[in-house]
Amino acid sequence: MMTHAMLTGKTREHLVPLGETHSLQPAALAAFTGLQQAAARDGFQLQPASTFRDFARQRHIWNQKFNGERPLLDKNSQPLVAAALSVAERCAAILRWSALPGASRHHWGTELDIYDPSRLPQGARLQLEPWEYQADGYFAELNDWLTAHMAQFDFYRPFAHDRGGVAIEPWHISYHPLARPAAQQLTPEVILEAWQHEDIAGDAWLRPHLPDIFSRFIMNIDED
Numbered sequence: 347m348m349t350h351a352m353l354t355g356k357t358r359e360h361l362v363p364l365g366e367t368h369s370l371q372p373a374a375l376a377a378f379t380g381l382q383q384a385a386a387r388d389g390f391q392l393q394p395a396s397t398f399r400d401f402a403r404q405r406h407i408w409n410q411k412f413n414g415e416r417p418l419l420d421k422n423s424q425p426l427v428a429a430a431l432s433v434a435e436r437c438a439a440i441l442r443w444s445a446l447p448g449a450s451r452h453h454w455g456t457e458l459d460i461y462d463p464s465r466l467p468q469g470a471r472l473q474l475e476p477w478e479y480q481a482d483g484y485f486a487e488l489n490d491w492l493t494a495h496m497a498q499f500d501f502y503r504p505f506a507h508d509r510g511g512v513a514i515e516p517w518h519i520s521y522h523p524l525a526r527p528a529a530q531q532l533t534p535e536v537i538l539e540a541w542q543h544e545d546i547a548g549d550a551w552l553r554p555h556l557p558d559i560f561s562r563f564i565m566n567i568d569e570d
Contacts, residue, residue, distance in 0.1 A: 348454065353532050354540035355401035355453030368397040371455040374521035378458060381499040390488050395472060395517070396459040398452060401540060405447035411440045412547035419443055421513065423475050433551045441563045442513050446552070448540035449532070449564050451504065451518075456525040459517045462488045479516035489516050504567040511566040526569070534560045 351357040361369040370378065378394075385392040410416035414428035418439055428436055451457045461472055465484050472478075479489040496502065500522050505515035534556045546552065552559070 348528055348531060350536050350539060353453060353528060353536055354448040355404060356540060361398055361455045364397060368394050369455060370397050371524055374456050374524055377499045377521055381496060381501060384495060388491060390491060391462050391464045392460055393463055394458045395461050395474060398455050399450060401447050404450045407444055408440060408447050409547040411444060412436055433548050437548050437552060447546060448537040454525060454528045456521040456528060458519050460519060461485055461517060474517050476514050476516060506568045509566050511563040
């Protein structure tokens, strides 16, 4: 069982390193290594763009988007002007693409955002937007390969479909044996506990609406 600190990104004690910049839980790392080796045999260089992300980093991303210091996108990946939106609209727009601090699955050490750097055209920057993984995108073949093979290593996509909350994220894979029990442990109360003495942009609006946010954007996922 994970502690509240593990669930909300306030500790790294459950993690081991993956290369120089990434971390996962040991079982998730072993499974990803197997997936990576299988991908290599079929001609793909499977690499993580993001793995564990701590509470402080998630808060930084959230606050910057809320304050207009980082790009904010609508449901079609088109730019929005944060200052032109109400607090409710701003929070909904952020939640479409980014989790609340303390509520990100990336806190758990079970999640990876993956890509193949060898298929990124020279001069292009990784966006982690759906079009890159869909038909005619850079990573369309990788996406198809993952669909066919990732379950053999106990990975699945929690955001494979648009369920009216988080946008489709074909790059996001989750290690099911550890991620599912973590999801069952996370509650609005655990998130609020992590927010104590923290500067969370939009806090006054978020707190009373957290149960609805939790239902729509945190628990409203594909299970396997």
